[in-house]
Amino acid sequence: MKSRRFYSFYLVFLLLAGSVFSGHAIARQTAVAEKRAVGSADTKVLIVYLSRTRNTKAIAELIQQQTQGELVSIETQVPYPENYQATVDQVSRENKAGFLPKLKTQINNIAQYDVIFLGFPTWGMQMPPPMKSFIKQYGLSGKTVIPFNTNAGYGVGSGFDDVQRYCSGCTVLPGLQLKGGKERDGILFVMEGQRAIEAKAQLSQWLIKLGKDNALLNSVLSRQQLQAQ
Template identity: 45%
Template sequence: MSKTSKWIAGIIVVILLAVIGGALFVHFRTADSTNTPKPSNVQKRGQRMKAPKTLIVYYSRTGNTKAVAELIQQEVGGDLAQIETKTSRPSNYRAEVEQNAREQEQSVKPALKSNLPDLKQYDRIFIGSPTWNMALPQAVVSFMANNDFAGKTVIPFNTNGGYGVGSVFTQIKQGTSGARVLKGFSIKGGEEINGILLAIKGNRRVTVSKEIRTWLTSINQQQ
């Protein structure tokens, strides 16, 4: 074989080795990229975050706050629970007003029935209450004093006879120390002083449902 032929053969061998080496490099790089696990904390597009475990707890005399609680449950799911005192409350409106006023003035915390679930299992807690004497009924104060809200998300809601929320939301914020308290919802209910008891029913209930949906959207609590 001439020197020229040997030189050409050598060039061809070098080229072939380069081509084979490049192909092997691409193959192993692709395989490594394919087999590398993706970080587990990366949320995929369209993936929904886990819904919080929800409790909707309420205190209601004439059913209006209960109606709002039920409408909230329709929107977000979760468990529904009613705050009840061990001792029966007066059925007469005037007698209830007088007893409640005394309890508020003397900071009485009435004993509650043990029918409420353990709050430890919940992430998000809606607390519903009417406005009594421009403040919380003391039964709701008892509920808050009996529980630890640290690390929870608390969302208040309220019904009233037309005089507004009073100090209800402020008291709930103060009584749930350590919680993240979101913007509350307040709506006019019945007027027991005028003999109007359950007002959130029929067409009124449909209207309130729409208002609740708007509120939940505004605080990003639709689910």
């Protein structure tokens, strides 16, 4: 009789203990999820860019300096022509046909990144086909996406609207556009000297403004500020 009572007591004890431990485990998981949702030291940043004359690349590198994100250049399996007009004609055909070039660039674990910067020049007043290929290939649903653009002075065109359209399920923050070179006129890389200083100031103001309204980005910027002290 005593053994039965002891066995019953032991079962009740195990059930109660399991419930307590399970409750603690759920609480820990919830706390971790909430912490990650509002931004933490675990927030990871990816900076993906397409650059023909290195102006967009220069801006991507400035963003890396302020976020310590991983920098990735988009390359296509078949490179675009070196000749400017030949590239313009090819991009026009691709845009009309909805053609998306295959990418040489591969990212093994896109899931680990929380914030993704997308940098590209304006091609044919749109987002370049290779960037469309990247977004379609990786989806980016659930990510915080931040576009940035360099152009010849004619603006971003539909580029930022294209980001919204292609990044289904993403949180897309307001983008930054900067004037770069004019390849058509032989003016190529311009992000140096005083122009680089001005671009860095514009970029810093943009990031700070975005960070005030986005906890994930704010956590990244705050972390970088602490490391710089």
